[in-house]
Amino acid sequence: xxxxxxxxxxxxxxxxxxxxxxxxxxxxxxxxxxxxxxxxxxxxxxxxxxxxxxxxxxxxxxxxxxxxxxxxxxxxxxxxxxxxxxxxxxxxxxxxxxxxxxxxxxxxxxxxxxxxxxxxxxxxxxxxxxxxxxxxxxxxxxxxxxxxxxxxxxxxxxxxxxxxxxxxxxxxxxxxxxxxxxxxxxxxxxxxxxxxxxxxxxxxxxxxxxxxxxxxxxxxxxxxxxxxxxxxxxxxxxxxxxxxxxxxxxxxxxxxxxxxxxxxxxxxxxxxxxxxxxxxxxxxxxxxxxxxxxxxxxxxxxxxxxxxxxxxxxxxxxxxxxxxxxxxxxxxxxxxxxxxxxxxxxxxxxxxxxxxxxxxxxxxxxxxxxxxxxxxxxxxxxxxxxxxxxxxxxxxxxxxxxxxxxxxxxxxxxxxxxxxxxxxxxxxxxxxxxxxxxxxxxxxxxxxxxxxxxxxxxxxxxxxxxxxxxxxxxxxxxxxxxxxxxxxxxxxxxxxxxxxxxxxxxxxxxxxxxxxxxxxxxxxxxxxxxxxxxxxxxxxxxxxxxxxxxxxxxxxxxxxxxxxxxxxxxxxx
Amino acid sequence: xxxxxxxxxxxxxxxxxxxxxxxxxxxxxxxxxxxxxxxxxxxxxxxxxxxxxxxxxxxxxxxxxxxxxxxxxxxxxxxxxxxxxxxxxxxxxxxxxxxxxxxxxxxxxxxxxxxxxxxxxxxxxxxxxxxxxxxxxxxxxxxxxxxxxxxxxxxxxxxxxxxxxxxxxxxxxx
Numbered sequence: 001x002x003x004x005x006x007x008x009x010x011x012x013x014x015x016x017x018x019x020x021x022x023x024x025x026x027x028x029x030x031x032x033x034x035x036x037x038x039x040x041x042x043x044x045x046x047x048x049x050x051x052x053x054x055x056x057x058x059x060x061x062x063x064x065x066x067x068x069x070x071x072x073x074x075x076x077x078x079x080x081x082x083x084x085x086x087x088x089x090x091x092x093x094x095x096x097x098x099x100x101x102x103x104x105x106x107x108x109x110x111x112x113x114x115x116x117x118x119x120x121x122x123x124x125x126x127x128x129x130x131x132x133x134x135x136x137x138x139x140x141x142x143x144x145x146x147x148x149x150x151x152x153x154x155x156x157x158x159x160x161x162x163x164x165x166x167x168x169x170x171x172x173x174x175x176x177x178x179x180x181x182x183x184x185x186x187x188x189x190x191x192x193x194x195x196x197x198x199x200x201x202x203x204x205x206x207x208x209x210x211x212x213x214x215x216x217x218x219x220x221x222x223x224x225x226x227x228x229x230x231x232x233x234x235x236x237x238x239x240x241x242x243x244x245x246x247x248x249x250x251x252x253x254x255x256x257x258x259x260x261x262x263x264x265x266x267x268x269x270x271x272x273x274x275x276x277x278x279x280x281x282x283x284x285x286x287x288x289x290x291x292x293x294x295x296x297x298x299x300x301x302x303x304x305x306x307x308x309x310x311x312x313x314x315x316x317x318x319x320x321x322x323x324x325x326x327x328x329x330x331x332x333x334x335x336x337x338x339x340x341x342x343x344x345x346x347x348x349x350x351x352x353x354x355x356x357x358x359x360x361x362x363x364x365x366x367x368x369x370x371x372x373x374x375x376x377x378x379x380x381x382x383x384x385x386x387x388x389x390x391x392x393x394x395x396x397x398x399x400x401x402x403x404x405x406x407x408x409x410x411x412x413x414x415x416x417x418x419x420x421x422x423x424x425x426x427x428x429x430x431x432x433x434x435x436x437x438x439x440x441x442x443x444x445x446x447x448x449x450x451x452x453x454x455x456x457x458x459x460x461x462x463x464x465x466x467x468x469x470x471x472x473x474x475x476x477x478x479x480x481x482x483x484x485x486x487x488x489x490x491x492x493x494x495x496x497x498x499x500x501x502x503x504x505x506x507x508x509x510x511x512x513x514x515x516x517x518x519x520x521x522x523x524x525x526x527x528x529x530x531x532x533x534x535x536x537x538x539x540x541x542x543x544x545x546x547x548x549x550x551x552x553x554x555x556x557x558x559x560x561x562x563x564x565x566x567x568x569x570x571x572x573x
Numbered sequence: 574x575x576x577x578x579x580x581x582x583x584x585x586x587x588x589x590x591x592x593x594x595x596x597x598x599x600x601x602x603x604x605x606x607x608x609x610x611x612x613x614x615x616x617x618x619x620x621x622x623x624x625x626x627x628x629x630x631x632x633x634x635x636x637x638x639x640x641x642x643x644x645x646x647x648x649x650x651x652x653x654x655x656x657x658x659x660x661x662x663x664x665x666x667x668x669x670x671x672x673x674x675x676x677x678x679x680x681x682x683x684x685x686x687x688x689x690x691x692x693x694x695x696x697x698x699x700x701x702x703x704x705x706x707x708x709x710x711x712x713x714x715x716x717x718x719x720x721x722x723x724x725x726x727x728x729x730x731x732x733x734x735x736x737x738x739x740x741x742x743x744x745x746x747x
Contacts, residue, residue: 131590136597140644141590160644193745194586194647318638 004031005054011184017147018043018178019050021111024154026054027186030082030109032073032443034058034066038086039126041113043178058443058472061464063090065436067097068462071106072440075423076398076448078231080107080161081440087113088126091172092133096430098168099137103427104252105229107166109157110134116176117145130172139167147180151187159189164197165316166229199317201332201340208328209311210344216285216309218353219245220276222268222297225252225426226290226315232335233257233419236289239338244348246357248276250291252426255416259395265357269297270561271408274368275360277559277567280305282356289313290334293323294427303566313337367572368558373413379552380531382409382481388532389451389479390415392539397449398423398441402434402458405487408557410453420445432461435478439465442474449477449539456482456508463514469544470518477538478520478546480511483553491556515546522546574629578607579651580659580730581637583622584614584738586645595622595646598639604628608661608727616738619647625728648741652732659730663708664690665699665715666722672697681714696721 009027011019021044025033035057037045048057060066063085070081081101085094091112101108115124131143140160142153150173157169213219227236233256240247240257246265249256257264266273268280280286286308291297298304301323310326312319313334320329330337372383386409389397395417401407401424416422423441425433438452459480469476490504515522521543525531531549538545559570585591592611599606607625614621626633633651640649669692671678682689687701701711708725 132593135590135593136601143589191745192644193742195644316642318635318642320638322635322638 004056007054009186014181015184016043016047016179016181017150017173018047020147020150020182020184021154021173021178022047022051022055023184024151024186025082026051028080028154028158028188030080030158031055032058033082033084034060034069034073034440035084036060036063036066036086036090038090038113040087040115040175041084041090041111043175044084044111044113044173057084058468060436061467062462063093064096064432065462065465065468067094067101067108067110068430068433068436069440069443069465069468070108071097071101072400072423072437073444074106074108074440075437076420076441077444078420079444080109080158082109082111084111085113086126087115087130088128090126091130092128095134095137098134098170100425100428100430100433101168102137102139104425105166105225106168107161108168109154109161110168110170112170112172113178114143114172114174117174118176120174130170134170137168138170141170141172143172143174144177145174147177147182150177151184152189155187155189156192159192160195198315198333199331201330201337205328205330206337206341207344209330210341212285212309212311212328213243213245213287214346218283218350219243219285219287220279220283221245221247221287221289222250222276222280222291223247223253223256223289224250224291226313226334227253227256228419230290230315230333230335232290232333232338235335235338235342238342239345242342242347243345244350245287246276246350246354248273250294250297250426251411251424253291254411255419255421258417259415263354266361267412268567269294270299270563271412271557271559273361273412274364274559274570274572275357277561277570278360279356281307281566281568283308286310287313288326289338290315292319295323298323298567299561299569300564300566303568364559364572372409377552380526380528380549381555382406382551383413384528385479385481385531385535385549385551386410386413386453388535389453389539392536393449393451397421397451398445400424400434400438400441400450400452402454403429403431404455404458405483405491405555405557406453406455406481408488431458434458435462436465436468438476438478439469439472439474442476443472450475451477451479453479453481455487456480456484456506456511457486459511466515466518466520470520474544475542476544477541478544479538480546480548481551482508482511482548483551483555484508485553488557490554494554494556496562511546511548520544520546522548524548524550526550574631576627576629578654579626579628579633580654580657580728581622581624581626581633581640581649581651582730582732582736583624583640583649584616584647584736585620585622585643586647587618587620588645591643591645592622594643595624595640598636599626602632602636604632604636610727610729612729614738616742619738623728623730648736648738650732650736652730656734657730657732659728660702661705661708661726661728662700662702663711663723663725665701665711665720666696667699667715668719668721669693669695669697671718675718678715678718681711685711685714687711
């Protein structure tokens with residue numbers, strides 16, 4: 001890694017489409033990409049070889065890994081992640097990562113090779129209609145068949161991926177367009193006439209919103225990833241602190257302000273905290289900021305915050321009144337709308353109302369949190385592992401999680417002091433996300449500690465990316481919380497399917513030996529003392545490290561709002 | 574919520590793949606498209622889609638927002654039948670001998686204000702433009718004489734209120 005050399009944005013004479021692809025990426029500042037070569041994309045790889053002083057390509061072990069690594073890179077850096085694959089299976093293997101990026105609004109540019117244009121539609125070797133397949137899960141896609149289109153289309157791709165509500169874009173390039181020659185001149189795209197990335201903010205909406213905020217007696221904020229994507233952390237903090245409104249986060253919003261902030265009242269949703277979930281149905285004003293009322297957040301919509309007025313600060317008009325009807329929608333980037341409303345918001349402190357949160361917190365501590373973080377039984381809990389990571393990282397690590405029980409525990413208990421520190425597959429719930437995403441995160445923020453917390457199930461869904469971590473020597477710290485079960489599914493089977501553990505028990509391999517096979521330092525621990533020592537050792541290491549922690553097999557994650565139930569029906573046990 | 578007929582009008586760039594993007598929005602929500610028509614619009618290089626669906630108002634609002642979210646869509650609207658002027662076109666292919674041997678059919682054609690598009694020794698083709706009920710009535714009346722082929726277009730419609738697309742495009746180029 002390290003700074004890459006730049007190149008002029010215009011080439012002299014005619015260059016191939018393949019060279020135009022690489023020069024376009026360099027011109028966009030995309031000097032780190034993830035991918036896997038193959039027949040239909042080989043001309044571009046040939047140019048990547050020639051331009052390796054200007055652009056680094058990371059060879060993953062499966063294209064899904066490339067997409068997730070690009071996501072991890074994008075989420076931690078705020079830049080557009082880039083991945084590349086060949087036609088056919090290469091392209092289809094990207095699809096899960098693209099769908100994940102779509103639902104979690106991650107800016108990606110995915111470049112796929114395609115069979116030569118004269119073979120399109122002939123069922124040629126490794127031909128697949130990737131535009132058709134990816135249409136519902138991309139913000140935009142385009143098939144390039146002419147060399148002249150390449151710089152303009154890639155410029156559009158980057159602009160669309162990063163602007164407004166970000167998302168994945170796919171550009172499919174036929175092999176003949178990669179071979180053909182044309183003049184090259186790159187101009188960044190700054191507007192498209194049919195596309196309005198940021199809707200206009202109405203002064204009237206701002207004024208109505210501030211009136212509701214100033215009149216509220218028991219207001220509550222729920223913020224989401226929009227704060228982070230809009231780089232609105234400072235404006236958000238100022239708004240929270242001046243308004244004095246208790247603020248809860250969705251799983252993708254966490255880390256926008258620090259965990260320890262006195263007005264940070266925890267996570268909402270299915271495995272969120274007791275107080276913000278219960279008080280959602282008691283507040284008189286719900287201020288939703290850059291979030292989309294996902295069903296995992298709201299539970300049963302018919303009994304969600306019915307007593308409250310609702311304000312929605314949102315960039316995407318399609319999200320307004322989609323799941324929850326709101327009283328006022330303030331459209332725009334929250335960076336601007338929160339700054340605009342600040343002067344009109346009265347400075348307040350809600351002592352009694354905040355105390356309601358603290359009292360419920362105490363109940364959650366007594367019934368759930370204490371046993372999770374300070375267990376007295378011999379078996380290890382997932383929560384105490386996260387607590388030990390917190391103690392070692394001082395809250396400065398990037399925590400990347402997969403999907404399942406460990407994810408909920410990590411998001412509940414990880415402590416953060418800076419933004420863009422929690423990377424998880426929120427909307428799609430993609431098992432196998434964490435290992436490649438952690439690699440991308442480490443490369444996107446090389447100076448930060450990156451800890452991947454993964455279950456034994458999800459780890460084996462993209463286990464091959466240990467090879468990429470070994471080859472790049474990206475110092476990712478991998479913690480497998482191994483309960484020999486697909487734990488979240490098992491928990492549901494226990495609670496809702498009379499303990500019929502259908503296909504959830506896993507007979508696992510020796511993860512330490514597998515890591516050894518990749519020459520990655522590794523350790524397995526089963527006791528509290530060993531775990532504490534091993535986490536400290538892992539965090540001190542400046543190399544990749546895999547730590548397998550054998551945790552209690554049949555622990556459950558609580559609190560829990562059963563699927564389809566109301567936020568008021570949150571269960572503590 | 575009560576289902577109604579809605580006409581969705583979309584102004585968009587003419588790009589390969591946009592139709593698939595738009596239809597995917599209906600597919601994802603398990604909504605059947607009753608009819609779909611694409612054509613030029615009043616503005617050069619801008620295409621117009623007219624889609625007819627049966628759905629609730631709540632749902633059609635959400636669908637139109639999802640359509641507008643597509644990069645190449647300039648603007649999308651939804652209207653009820655009362656707010657639009659709409660027509661469909663139908664073609665009927667009938668054996669020529671029935672025209673000459675059965676005088677009744679001539680009366681049917683005359684009464685329906687249909688146009689005869691072509692006549693040759695084997696068959697003739699009638700065209701009728703109007704509301705769904707009118708083209709259906711002619712269908713029922715011609716059926717006894719043996720329809721060789723029948724086809725009906727998707728709905729085309731214009732709205733009673735102005736669309737302001739030129740204004741939107743002008744705003745953009747500022």
